[in-house]
Amino acid sequence: MNYSFCGKSGLQLPKISLGLWHNFGYVDDYEEAKQMVIYAFEQGITHFDLANNYGPPPGSAESNFGKILKENLAAHRDEMVISSKAGYLMWPGPYGNGGSRKYLISSLDQSLKRTGLEYFDIFYSHRYDSETPIEETMQALVDIVKQGKALYAGISNYPPEQARQAMTYLREAHVPCLIYQGKYSMFNRMPEDEILPVTDEYGSGFIAFSPLAQGVLTDKYLNGIPEHSRAADTTGFLKREQVREELVAKVKQLNEIAVQRGQTMAEMALSWALRDKRVTSLIVGTRTVDQLKDNLKALENLSFSEEKLSRIDTILDGATL
Ligand SMILES: NC(=O)c1ccc[n+]([C@@H]2O[C@H](COP(=O)([O-])OP(=O)(O)OC[C@H]3O[C@@H](n4cnc5c(N)ncnc54)[C@H](OP(=O)(O)O)[C@@H]3O)[C@@H](O)[C@H]2O)c1
Numbered sequence: 001m002n003y004s005f006c007g008k009s010g011l012q013l014p015k016i017s018l019g020l021w022h023n024f025g026y027v028d029d030y031e032e033a034k035q036m037v038i039y040a041f042e043q044g045i046t047h048f049d050l051a052n053n054y055g056p057p058p059g060s061a062e063s064n065f066g067k068i069l070k071e072n073l074a075a076h077r078d079e080m081v082i083s084s085k086a087g088y089l090m091w092p093g094p095y096g097n098g099g100s101r102k103y104l105i106s107s108l109d110q111s112l113k114r115t116g117l118e119y120f121d122i123f124y125s126h127r128y129d130s131e132t133p134i135e136e137t138m139q140a141l142v143d144i145v146k147q148g149k150a151l152y153a154g155i156s157n158y159p160p161e162q163a164r165q166a167m168t169y170l171r172e173a174h175v176p177c178l179i180y181q182g183k184y185s186m187f188n189r190m191p192e193d194e195i196l197p198v199t200d201e202y203g204s205g206f207i208a209f210s211p212l213a214q215g216v217l218t219d220k221y222l223n224g225i226p227e228h229s230r231a232a233d234t235t236g237f238l239k240r241e242q243v244r245e246e247l248v249a250k251v252k253q254l255n256e257i258a259v260q261r262g263q264t265m266a267e268m269a270l271s272w273a274l275r276d277k278r279v280t281s282l283i284v285g286t287r288t289v290d291q292l293k294d295n296l297k298a299l300e301n302l303s304f305s306e307e308k309l310s311r312i313d314t315i316l317d318g319a320t321l
Helices: 030-042 060-079 101-115 134-146 160-172 190-194 196-202 245-260 265-273 289-300 306-316
Strands: 003-005 012-014 016-019 047-049 081-086 120-125 150-156 177-183 205-209 281-284
Touching: 012 016, 016 030, 016 289, 030 060, 030 289, 047 281, 060 101, 081 101, 101 120, 101 134, 120 134, 120 177, 134 150, 134 160, 150 160, 160 177, 160 196, 177 190, 177 196, 190 196, 196 205, 245 265, 245 306, 265 281, 265 289
Parallel strands: 016 047, 016 281, 047 081, 081 120, 120 150, 150 177, 177 205, 205 281
Antiparallel strands: 003 012
16 A cells, blocks of 8 residues: 655555445445455555444444444554544534534534544544634634544535635644545546645645545446446435436546556546645545455556546546536
8 A cells, every 4th residue: 555644744644545435334234344444454544534424324334333443453443544524414403514613522422432432533524614603613623633532633525715714723723734525536626726726735635535426437337327336226325317428428438548558447537536646545435345456456557648648638528527
């Protein structure tokens, strides 16, 4: 595994991290989930990304991860970087959603209980909440770190201007923003112009989520929607209609370049997302150990010729998912 320093911090993250948004809830195959976590760790994937609401049902990915950790990897806690988040709807009423101090701190306490952990390595504000003063959300992160319930603070999905405000606040409070977590893939290039300049300026790392566009940037949808796929799952966040013909046509063309590079489509999409050194790590989500094995192979071929990069740009032509 290759590791990179996360921004200007002393914390190194693996180039590929594992996310537990899908495939780790009570509705999923626990045995496969367990094998994925163990295999990931054996391969040097030290970073596992959670959030309060991952499941389904919400909270169950944290509970399952806690169980896997306790029963298989308990002796290795200090070799791992485990993150969680709060920001989206978690429980009814005014205190289970958003960016209030009340929500962030109570949700973090619940996440610690579910996972059985004493602390998270990284705790994120999962989204910007325009109804809460940003100072309140950031001070909650500062206090969480000062109380030792998390070692570092991060933000996710913040628009560029609010990301600047958040990072300025955290810097002045001497709890610099460790990391920004944002959607980034061939089908979502917004961070290139809008977020990476901010993370670079503030010395924060950047970790990409959904680098495979939830599976669309693999070969799985080239001939329709297979039964075992996120788009076919009723509990998945990828809807059938999002797998648009025009996107699949582009993936077919991209797949030809992948074949020329001796890679699968998934491998190439991941290699491509790592070509910018400001991208600290990619969080992949996997359904099976085999998918994870495939994704790790991306690290064997990270260089692109200018000609291939420009051909990829031409194919993508601003397409977004
Ligand atoms: N901060 C945020 O708001 C936010 C939002 C979303 C995600 N995240 C984080 O980012 C992580 C990753 O997100 P994601 O799951 O959308 O990532 P992704 O890597 O773009 O998509 C994962 C899906 O792609 C398919 N896949 C993966 N590897 C494959 C391979 N080698 N060949 C064929 N198909 C493959 C699988 O789909 P099938 O299930 O169809 O097989 C898998 O479930 C999450 O777990 C979470 O930790 C954060």
